[in-house]
Structure formats: C-alpha cells, structure tokens
Amino acid sequence: MATPVLRVENIVKRFVTGSASITAVDHVSFTVAQGEVLAIIGPSGCGKSTLFNVIGGLAGSDEGRVIVEGRTLSGPDPAIGMVFQEESTFPWRTVADNVAFPLEVAGVARTERLKRVHHYLELVGLKGFEQHHPAQLSGGMRQRVAIARTLAFGPKVLLMDEPFAALDEQTRLLLGDKVLQIQQALAQTTLLITHSIAEAVQLSDRVLVMTYRPGRVKRIVDIKLPRPRTAEIIGSKDFGLYVAEIWNDLRDEASLGMKDAEAKLPQAE
Amino acid sequence: MSGRPLAEAKWLPATLGLGGLASALALAELLIRLDWVSRFIVPLPSEVLVSFERIIVEEDVLSRFLATAGEALAAAFLVTLIGVALGVFLHRHRLLRSACESWVAGLAAAPLVLLYPLFLVIFGRNALTIVMIGFVSGLPPAILKTVEGLSGTRKVLLDVGRSFSLSPAQLFWKIQFPSALPVIFVGVRLGLMFSLINIVGVEFLINFGGLGQIVNELAERYDLAGMYAAICFVILVSVCFFFASERLERWLLRAS
Numbered sequence: 240m241a242t243p244v245l246r247v248e249n250i251v252k253r254f255v256t257g258s259a260s261i262t263a264v265d266h267v268s269f270t271v272a273q274g275e276v277l278a279i280i281g282p283s284g285c286g287k288s289t290l291f292n293v294i295g296g297l298a299g300s301d302e303g304r305v306i307v308e309g310r311t312l313s314g315p316d317p318a319i320g321m322v323f324q325e326e327s328t329f330p331w332r333t334v335a336d337n338v339a340f341p342l343e344v345a346g347v348a349r350t351e352r353l354k355r356v357h358h359y360l361e362l363v364g365l366k367g368f369e370q371h372h373p374a375q376l377s378g379g380m381r382q383r384v385a386i387a388r389t390l391a392f393g394p395k396v397l398l399m400d401e402p403f404a405a406l407d408e409q410t411r412l413l414l415g416d417k418v419l420q421i422q423q424a425l426a427q428t429t430l431l432i433t434h435s436i437a438e439a440v441q442l443s444d445r446v447l448v449m450t451y452r453p454g455r456v457k458r459i460v461d462i463k464l465p466r467p468r469t470a471e472i473i474g475s476k477d478f479g480l481y482v483a484e485i486w487n488d489l490r491d492e493a494s495l496g497m498k499d500a501e502a503k504l505p506q507a508e
Numbered sequence: 509m510s511g512r513p514l515a516e517a518k519w520l521p522a523t524l525g526l527g528g529l530a531s532a533l534a535l536a537e538l539l540i541r542l543d544w545v546s547r548f549i550v551p552l553p554s555e556v557l558v559s560f561e562r563i564i565v566e567e568d569v570l571s572r573f574l575a576t577a578g579e580a581l582a583a584a585f586l587v588t589l590i591g592v593a594l595g596v597f598l599h600r601h602r603l604l605r606s607a608c609e610s611w612v613a614g615l616a617a618a619p620l621v622l623l624y625p626l627f628l629v630i631f632g633r634n635a636l637t638i639v640m641i642g643f644v645s646g647l648p649p650a651i652l653k654t655v656e657g658l659s660g661t662r663k664v665l666l667d668v669g670r671s672f673s674l675s676p677a678q679l680f681w682k683i684q685f686p687s688a689l690p691v692i693f694v695g696v697r698l699g700l701m702f703s704l705i706n707i708v709g710v711e712f713l714i715n716f717g718g719l720g721q722i723v724n725e726l727a728e729r730y731d732l733a734g735m736y737a738a739i740c741f742v743i744l745v746s747v748c749f750f751f752a753s754e755r756l757e758r759w760l761l762r763a764s
Contacts, residue, residue: 319671320671
C-alpha cells in the first residue's frame with residue numbers, strides 16, 4: 240500500500256451536557272493513501288460530521304491526533320481543504336472572486352491567482368461563469384464553485400462533508416461524475432463523508448463503515464471497481480453487490496439510530 | 509416575434525413610477541379645481557410647480573437645501589461611524605448586548621425631537637444642536653441592524669474562513685462584515701431617514717437653519733404652494749442620501 244498522506248489516530252470526541260458526557264467518536268483510526276478516495280459512511284448521529292470537524296481542525300478532540308505527511312495538525316491547516324454540506328459560497332463575491340478568496344488571503348500574486356482561478360474553474364466546468372454571482376447559479380454549480388475554491392488552495396487532502404446532500408438525485412449523479420473526473424485528473428487524496436451508500440461506492444476506493452453512537456470503525460470495505468469510473472458504473476452487477484454488502488453492515492446501525500430517534504419522540508396518551 | 513417582452517424592458521419601472529406620480533398630481537389638480545378638496549388646505553399642484561422659481565429666486569431655497577443637506581451629511585457620518593461601531597461592540601459583548609438591546613430598541617421609537625430644549629441648553633441655538641439631534645435619533649436603528657446583521661452571518665461561511673486559517677480580524681473584515689453589510693445598510697438608511705425627519709423638525713421648531721426653517725416661515729405666511737415646493741426639496745435631500753448610501757454599499761461590497 241502507498242504511503243499514507245492522512246493518518247487519523249485514535250480520535251475520541253466527547254460532548255458534555257449538564258452532568259452527562261456523551262462519546263460521539265470513540266477511538267477512530269484510519270489512513271488515506273496518496274491519491275486515494277476513502278468514504279466514511281454511517282447512520283445519522285454516528286459522529287460523521289463531528290469527525291469532519293475534528294479532522295479539519297474546526298473542533299478539538301479529547302484524545303488522538305490527525306497527521307498529514309508526518310506532521311501533527313493542531314487546528315485548521317492549509318494541508319486540509321474542506322468542502323461543506325451547506326451552501327458555502329460568498330454571495331457578495333463573483334464566482335472568480337470566490338475561487339480567488341483563499342489565494343488573496345494567503346497573499347498569492349495577482350497573476351498567479353488569475354491563472355489558478357482560470358484553471359480550477361475550467362476543471363469544475365464553470366468556464367464562462369467567472370463574473371456571475373452565486374445567486375445566478377444552480378445549487379450544483381455553487382457546490383462546484385466551493386470545490387474549485389478549496390482545490391485552488393492546493394490542499395494535500397480534500398475533506399468533503401456530504402457535499403451533494405442538498406442536491407437532487409440527478410444532479411448528485413452528474414456532480415459525482417465531475418468529482419470523479421477532478422479526482423482522477425489531480426490524483427487528489429480525498430476523504431468523503433456521506434450517508435449515501437451508492438455515492439460512497441461510486442466515488443471511493445475504500446468505504447469505512449461507522450457504528451451508531453458512539454461512532455467507531457465497524458469495517459473497511461475495499462471497492463475494487465475499475466478506474467477511471469463514470470456514473471454508468473452504478474448499473475453494473477459488482478456495484479450492486481458492494482451496495483448490498485455495505486447495507487448489510489449498516490442496517491443494524493441504522494436500525495439502532497431509528498429506534499433511538501423514535502424513543503425520544505413523545506408517546507401518545 | 510423578436511425582441512424582449514415588454515415586462516422585461518428596463519425603462520418600464522421608471523416610466524410607470526413617473527406616470528403614476530403624474531397621474532396622482534393630475535387627479536389632485538382635478539379634485540381641487542372641482543372644489544372637492546379645499547384649495548385652502550391643499551394647493552393646486554400646478555401652483556406648486558410655478559412656485560419653484562419663486563422660492564429659488566426670492567427665498568434662496570438652494571442655500572437652505574445645502575444647509576439641511578450639510579447637517580444631514582454630518583449626522584449621517586456620525587450615525588454610520590458611531591452606530592456601526594457600537595453595533596459591533598454590542599455584538600462582541602453578549603452581556604452588554606442583553607443588557608442594552610431592548611432599551612436601544614425603545615429609544616428607536618421615542619420622539620427624541622421633543623428633547624430639543626435640552627440640546628439647545630447644551631449646544632446653543634446653532635447647527636450643532638440640529639446635527640446632534642439628527643445623530644441621536646438616527647443612532648438606534650444603525651446599532652440594532654448592525655447587531656442583527658453580524659449575528660445573522662451563517663456559521664458555514666465563518667467555518668470556510670477558519671478552514672483557510674483566517675485570523676479573527678480577517679474573519680471579521682473578509683467574511684462577517686461583508687455578509688452583514690446589506691442588513692447594516694438597512695439600519696444606516698433607516699437611521700438617515702430618522703435623522704432627516706428630526707433635522708427638519710428641529711429646524712422648524714427652533715426656526716433656524718435650512719429647509720425646516722423656510723417651511724416654517726412659508727407656513728406662517730400661509731404660502732401653501734411655496735411650502736409644498738420647499739417640502740419637495742426635503743424629499744430631494746432624502747433621495748440624494750438614499751442613492752449615495754446605495755453607491756457606498758456597492759463600493760464596500762466590491763472592496764471586501
């Protein structure tokens with residue numbers, strides 16, 4: 240196996256509410272190799288987004304550490320680029336200015352900035368939309384702007400938290416295709432957090448299945464589907480087998496989550 | 509058929525607005541001429557139109573216009589600078605915000621113009637009194653809307669900034685402030701309106717300064733047509749400030 244770019248070691252995250260302490264993430268460890276796509280999947284409430292925040296440095300962990308290329312991170316770091324689930328483009332900036340934002344802040348020279356903006360907008364298929372504002376774009380296009388903005392900063396690891404969650408099914412498939420193209424063109428090391436089994440199988444090399452509360456690593460499944468891939472892979476027999484295999488692992492966890500949610504609902508008299 | 513539909517034509521809103529105004533004035537003219545509305549209460553719009561020349565030449569309304577615009581500009585500057593700064597300060601200090609927000613909101617609804625005798629005692633019968641009353645009355649909306657705008661910044665936008673390792677100052681100037689700017693400018697515009705109303709009101713009450721004083725004088729002479737023409741100049745000040753604030757907002761958004 241290639242040298243890991245990202246190493247997540249024994250991450251524990253607890254939340255204290257009043258006198259109770261809830262463990263959201265419990266000793267989670269894994270690695271992601273150069274150019275690899277690892278998807279993390281789990282039922283709602285298993286701590287996926289907490290893990291996203293911890294790896295991205297937006298939240299601290301109670302135990303464990305995040306290492307990128309041998310360097311332990313202690314907060315947000317340019318080595319990790321984050322793409323969020325919610326719409327995150329800056330509405331007051333044009334598409335080009337959105338993508339240029341991290342470069343501006345980092346003090347990259349204007350000529351280099353324009354070059355990179357042009358390159359990444361072309362890569363995500365938004366050439367010709369440079370002077371548009373986010374309000375003039377569709378949800379899928381806005382998410383592509385957010386991806387281009389993160390990639391333009393040149394992160395070692397692209398960390399995405401359910402980036403297609405707010406989009407309709409057809410746009411999700413098309414955007415999945417686009418992400419596959421980008422990932423293959425850049426050999427970008429990617430960590431994708433998702434609750435969609437199909438999305439995880441379509442995009443990744445390995446799928447890490449998490450348990451429901453506390454979030455632990457239940458199993459890691461190798462996806463041995465051929466690359467380069469397109470959305471057409473979802474029609475293949477092997478794709479279906481992988482989806483079934485992962486659902487088999489996930490079903491019990493999802494049931495626990497559902498029972499937990501139902502138990503919290505007020506009962507009828 | 510070629511060309512854009514009529515509803516998309518750029519000239520249509522302005523034409524409809526002006527057409528509506530002209531129609532309303534024509535209707536008023538008709539109602540007054542038919543004696544359905546007393547011309548001792550409302551002058552004929554045509555008389556108001558004719559009186560513009562008279563108040564410009566005889567009453568020197570342009571210098572009064574500049575005096576009121578200058579006072580409004582000074583008050584607007586203070587409202588923007590101090591109101592936004594106080595809003596930022598309250599937003600940063602949660603306890604102070606909880607302690608002050610409701611009475612700042614109460615102040616926004618208070619008829620502060622009635623405090624003019626106090627201001628006369630403190631500052632004397634001069635332009636400073638007028639500017640200070642304009643400033644105090646425009647302050648509450650600017651403070652409240654600044655707090656609201658800053659609080660309304662979506663968390664994900666701040667997370668994007670943090671993920672790019674922005675410093676707290678960069679987070680504020682590059683994300684939080686531009687994100688809050690549209691709401692802050694609603695507060696500044698409301699503040700400007702409150703200021704202008706109170707400035708003209710105080711000029712009227714203390715019979716000093718710009719357009720408020722001339723409106724007072726014309727009203728006392730029962731020159732209704734001239735008085736309405738002078739009121740049009742008050743509206744002109746408001747329109748100028750509204751457009752200037754829009755330009756400033758666009759410029760600030762481009763700059764951030």
